[in-house]
Amino acid sequence: MTELIQQIVDGLGRGGIYALIALGIAVIFGVMHLVNFAHGELITVSAYSAYGLFQAGWDWWLIAPAVILIAGMTSVVIEFLAFRWVRGAPDFTMLMTSFGIHFVVQALFVMYVSANFRQFPRPDWIFNTVKIAGISFEVFDVAVIFFTLLTLIATFWILQKTMFGISLRAAAEDFDAARLMGVRSDRIIRGAFALSGLLAGVAAVFWLMRSGQAGPTAGLTPMLKGVLAALIGGLGSLGGAVLGGVTLGLVEVMLISRLPEGLVGLTDGIVFLLIAFLFVFRPQGFISVRRAERV
Amino acid sequence: MLEVESLTTRYGSISALRDVGLSVGAGEVVCLIGPNGAGKTTLLSTISGLLNPVSGSIRLENEEITSWSPDRILRSGLALVPEHRRIFGDLTVDENLLVGGVTVASARRLELKEEVISLFPVLGEKLATEAGYLSGGEAQQLAIGRALMSEPKILLMDEPALGLAPVLAEVVFELIDQLRQNGQTLLVVEQNARRILEVADRGYVMRSGNIVISGDSDELISRDDLFETYIGKTDSNHD
Numbered sequence: 001m002t003e004l005i006q007q008i009v010d011g012l013g014r015g016g017i018y019a020l021i022a023l024g025i026a027v028i029f030g031v032m033h034l035v036n037f038a039h040g041e042l043i044t045v046s047a048y049s050a051y052g053l054f055q056a057g058w059d060w061w062l063i064a065p066a067v068i069l070i071a072g073m074t075s076v077v078i079e080f081l082a083f084r085w086v087r088g089a090p091d092f093t094m095l096m097t098s099f100g101i102h103f104v105v106q107a108l109f110v111m112y113v114s115a116n117f118r119q120f121p122r123p124d125w126i127f128n129t130v131k132i133a134g135i136s137f138e139v140f141d142v143a144v145i146f147f148t149l150l151t152l153i154a155t156f157w158i159l160q161k162t163m164f165g166i167s168l169r170a171a172a173e174d175f176d177a178a179r180l181m182g183v184r185s186d187r188i189i190r191g192a193f194a195l196s197g198l199l200a201g202v203a204a205v206f207w208l209m210r211s212g213q214a215g216p217t218a219g220l221t222p223m224l225k226g227v228l229a230a231l232i233g234g235l236g237s238l239g240g241a242v243l244g245g246v247t248l249g250l251v252e253v254m255l256i257s258r259l260p261e262g263l264v265g266l267t268d269g270i271v272f273l274l275i276a277f278l279f280v281f282r283p284q285g286f287i288s289v290r291r292a293e294r295v
Numbered sequence: 296m297l298e299v300e301s302l303t304t305r306y307g308s309i310s311a312l313r314d315v316g317l318s319v320g321a322g323e324v325v326c327l328i329g330p331n332g333a334g335k336t337t338l339l340s341t342i343s344g345l346l347n348p349v350s351g352s353i354r355l356e357n358e359e360i361t362s363w364s365p366d367r368i369l370r371s372g373l374a375l376v377p378e379h380r381r382i383f384g385d386l387t388v389d390e391n392l393l394v395g396g397v398t399v400a401s402a403r404r405l406e407l408k409e410e411v412i413s414l415f416p417v418l419g420e421k422l423a424t425e426a427g428y429l430s431g432g433e434a435q436q437l438a439i440g441r442a443l444m445s446e447p448k449i450l451l452m453d454e455p456a457l458g459l460a461p462v463l464a465e466v467v468f469e470l471i472d473q474l475r476q477n478g479q480t481l482l483v484v485e486q487n488a489r490r491i492l493e494v495a496d497r498g499y500v501m502r503s504g505n506i507v508i509s510g511d512s513d514e515l516i517s518r519d520d521l522f523e524t525y526i527g528k529t530d531s532n533h534d
């Protein structure tokens with residue numbers, strides 16, 4: 001029982017990070033119909049920023065908020081430099097653009113920084129444990145769950161209660177109808193990229209605290225997990241993205257702790273099989289999205 | 296208020312509007328009638344900025360608004376209740392109304408919401424309901440209420456009675472009459488020609504991308520040939 005609770009907390013910690021990444025991907029998919037494969041680059045940029053700031057002598061307490069801001073700004077800049085030009089283009093064109101950005105950013109880091117991974121120190125507290133109700137948990141998992149919840153609450157508050165959030169959800173459902181109401185497409189798209197970037201930034205902080213390294217492909221795995229989580233949840237559904245992330249995290253932890261020693265390496269493969277299985281029965285993911293056809 | 300001159304709009308190589316001209320004066324209720332595929336929706340979409348014309352001009356209060364973006368045109372005072380309503384089904388009734396008022400200051404937005412609710416009491420009872428669950432009549436009221444939230448100087452409506460049972464369609468016509476008494480300028484597309492001509496000051500008849508006839512409502516109503524030749528006999532209720 002104790003072990004199961006520990007595993008659930010572990011899974012929620014993992015899943016929380018996936019959820020933040022997936023939510024950012026879902027926000028962009030909602031307004032642009034774009035599966036943003038360049039989303040991982042935000043984490044790559046965050047990783048190098050963290051590395052650079054360490055070199056400059058900063059501490060994690062300052063690096064964390066800085067990384068979140070940098071990720072948010074990078075996201076807006078990528079929209080401005082790349083996606084703005086293919087707005088309204090066929091979905092496939094935008095998909096190719098996102099792959100393009102993914103490879104360009106990777107190449108830039110290889111050329112101008114290094115092809116090798118750079119190490120930086122992890123916070124010294126992340127492997128500490130705390131005892132709650134007689135069960136010991138990793139401080140890190142508890143912190144991730146706490147801050148993820150906080151971030152999700154803030155995000156859903158923005159989406160539900162502010163005019164920006166309501167307009168964004170309206171635009172996600174029917175962009176032209178929203179424009180007919182006076183919603184400015186520029187602002188909504190830029191806002192969506194900023195929000196998605198900030199979410200990726202929060203996820204990046206935790207991802208990097210655990211990995212402690214920056215490399216040109218640092219964002220690849222988190223991006224793939226985020227896309228998977230968004231797909232499981234039902235692409236475009238914001239609640240679904242969170243649900244998908246948490247589910248993915250829990251399933252991974254359950255598999256890792258149950259598979260025999262020699263088979264742990266197959267976790268990702270088994271996860272893929274499970275997902276393929278899910279899509280046979282529910283191709284639209286957990287939550288299906290109602291959407292007007294774009295004209 | 297609104298002047299459209301020799302407007303031509305194409306879908307690819309097909310001209311859906313050819314040299315269309317039309318005008319609506321302040322306080323006027325003007326209707327646009329014509330058979331399916333005549334280009335009525337295309338005309339309203341072009342005026343409200345969803346489609347770009349290949350030539351021609353659109354002026355709103357003497358300002359050239361041709362090829363402006365829809366949100367900019369809305370800010371200048373022209374709103375559209377689009378064909379098939381296009382309310383936001385995932386948003387609540389309340390949120391739909393708020394999006395309708397996204398361009399007005401927040402205090403004014405709440406006042407306007409109260410005004411819309413007093414015009415459509417049903418919406419007041421269902422503020423927290425997801426709009427996707429509204430009945431056809433309620434959804435239509437929401438679509439019109441949402442458009443009124445921007446305090447438009449001129450309101451365009453594309454077949455507001457489409458798909459409604461006769462009783463509910465009648466409610467829409469009465470509402471149009473009420474808006475007109477409030478001094479709202481309106482341009483209404485409607486297939487029930489006889490009924491809308493009873494409410495409108497003037498009318499235009501469209502066919503195959505052209506305006507073929509225009510005139511005062513009284514005059515158009517009395518022309519039986521008009522219904523036979525241009526509109527067919529489908530001027531009763533349709534769906």
Ligand SMILES: Nc1ncnc2c1ncn2[C@@H]1O[C@H](COP(=O)(O)OP(=O)(O)OP(=O)(O)O)[C@@H](O)[C@H]1O
Pocket residue numbers: 306309311329330331332333334335336337338
């Ligand atoms: N997106 C589009 N692409 C290509 N052709 C279109 C498109 N939309 C409309 N058309 C064509 O343009 C013409 C005018 O269509 P429009 O929808 O404006 O007519 P309408 O008068 O509104 O008809 P209805 O009464 O059926 O609503 C039709 O021949 C239609 O087939």
Ligand SMILES: [Mg+2]
Pocket residue numbers: 335336337378453
């Ligand atoms: Mg039409």
